[in-house]
Amino acid sequence: xxxxxxxxxxxxxxxxxxxxxxxxxxxxxxxxxxxxxxxxxxxxxxxxxxxxxxxxxxxxxxxxxxxxxxxxxxxxxxxxxxxxxxxxxxxxxxxxxxxxxxxxxxxxxxxxxxxxxxxxxxxxxxxxxxxxxxxxxxxxxxxxxxxxxxxxxxxxxxxxxxxxxxxxxxxxxxxxxxxxxxxxxxxxxxxxxxxxxxx
Amino acid sequence: xxxxxxxxxxxxxxxxxxxxxxxxxxxxxxxxxxxxxxxxxxxxxxxxxxxxxxxxxxxxxxxxxxxxxxxxxxxxxxxxxxxxxxxxxxxxxxxxxxxxxxxxxxxxxxxxxxxxxxxxxxxxxxxxxxxxxxxxxxxxxxxxxxxxxxxxxxxxxxxxxxxxxxxxxxxxxxxxxxxxxxxxxxxxxxxxxxxxxxx
Numbered sequence: 001x002x003x004x005x006x007x008x009x010x011x012x013x014x015x016x017x018x019x020x021x022x023x024x025x026x027x028x029x030x031x032x033x034x035x036x037x038x039x040x041x042x043x044x045x046x047x048x049x050x051x052x053x054x055x056x057x058x059x060x061x062x063x064x065x066x067x068x069x070x071x072x073x074x075x076x077x078x079x080x081x082x083x084x085x086x087x088x089x090x091x092x093x094x095x096x097x098x099x100x101x102x103x104x105x106x107x108x109x110x111x112x113x114x115x116x117x118x119x120x121x122x123x124x125x126x127x128x129x130x131x132x133x134x135x136x137x138x139x140x141x142x143x144x145x146x147x148x149x150x151x152x153x154x155x156x157x158x159x160x161x162x163x164x165x166x167x168x169x170x171x172x173x174x175x176x177x178x179x180x181x182x183x184x185x186x187x188x189x190x191x192x193x194x195x196x197x198x199x
Numbered sequence: 200x201x202x203x204x205x206x207x208x209x210x211x212x213x214x215x216x217x218x219x220x221x222x223x224x225x226x227x228x229x230x231x232x233x234x235x236x237x238x239x240x241x242x243x244x245x246x247x248x249x250x251x252x253x254x255x256x257x258x259x260x261x262x263x264x265x266x267x268x269x270x271x272x273x274x275x276x277x278x279x280x281x282x283x284x285x286x287x288x289x290x291x292x293x294x295x296x297x298x299x300x301x302x303x304x305x306x307x308x309x310x311x312x313x314x315x316x317x318x319x320x321x322x323x324x325x326x327x328x329x330x331x332x333x334x335x336x337x338x339x340x341x342x343x344x345x346x347x348x349x350x351x352x353x354x355x356x357x358x359x360x361x362x363x364x365x366x367x368x369x370x371x372x373x374x375x376x377x378x379x380x381x382x383x384x385x386x387x388x389x390x391x392x393x394x395x396x397x398x
Contacts, residue, residue: 002312003205007232031375033206040322048375070302102301114202123239135379176247180334186343
């Protein structure tokens with residue numbers, strides 16, 4: 001799938017998790033995409049725990065993913081992303097292990113979308129219980145988790161259609177500024193374009 | 200470009216920044232990719248400042264990007280990514296605005312790669328000077344910056360070839376675990392594959 005399509009189509013689809021097994025080579029492919037990400041001073045602080053099998057998934061979900069998020073237990077694969085903050089760079093109070101995991105997991109989610117697999121990023125869980133169940137060391141932080149599954153619908157596009165129609169994002173003019181904080185980029189872009197030579 | 204190719208080919212190329220103007224529609228495209236990213240509780244804390252024009256770029260680089268990183272001033276566009284931590288979610292000491300920016304900027308970098316543009320993620324700069332020059336409010340943190348440019352070489356692939364040959368990443372067995380912390384995923388995957396039905 002084209003890069004721009006994966007970026008546009010990736011969305012959270014916990015209602016669309018089928019139990020159909022996900023092949024090991026596809027799991028490896030999404031993990032391989034994750035580890036290509038950049039990281040501060042190339043520290044690569046990311047670590048992924050791949051949970052498979054009904055018993056293991058039930059134990060994790062029951063302990064750590066209460067309420068509506070328990071639905072992720074319908075997936076054949078759960079991936080838990082974590083890092084030891086000390087493995088990453090911290091600068092002026094900014095803990096870049098979190099930034100680096102965001103980059104790596106975004107690669108993973110886009111690679112999954114490209115393979116027709118659905119995901120659903122979750123940052124809300126009982127971290128202590130995740131660590132207990134998965135034997136994660138005390139000094140490691142659990143940052144996000146996602147199921148990895150084939151969609152219930154006939155295709156990824158069908159599974160994602162409604163969700164994408166409802167997508168709610170701030171407009172470009174609200175998040176992008178031209179030259180200084182607060183000056184919308186969108187309006188400035190029209191002017192700047194006059195000076196630009198054709199490709 | 201295929202998603203998997205963009206993920207594999209994205210790399211840091213500050214030696215490859217040509218001064219050729221980058222069209223406004225391409226700048227908009229990479230910013231649009233950024234804002235499609237997921238974020239904790241959909242807070243979308245990311246904000247981007249697009250700096251263009253020799254005078255503005257020189258002022259920013261001289262003030263805030265000393266030493267070897269000053270080379271980014273050769274690009275026709277600098278993008279500074281920042282966020283107000285209070286706009287994002289903080290849970291158990293984990294400030295997800297950093298995670299969310301990682302996701303959004305990864306989208307941006309992949310979209311740039313897809314368009315044949317080179318980038319170079321930088322997390323080391325004088326944050327107070329960046330904020331002064333770009334009129335960024337006190338309660339906003341500057342997280343990363345990247346130049347956006349056409350390559351000096353004839354193509355992105357040519358520009359990136361050597362850098363990609365030298366890519367240094369931890370192996371899958373070091374970053375991915377099967378079922379619990381510490382058990383390498385790579386070796387376990389072979390076993391799991393036996394139970395998997397053909398696609």
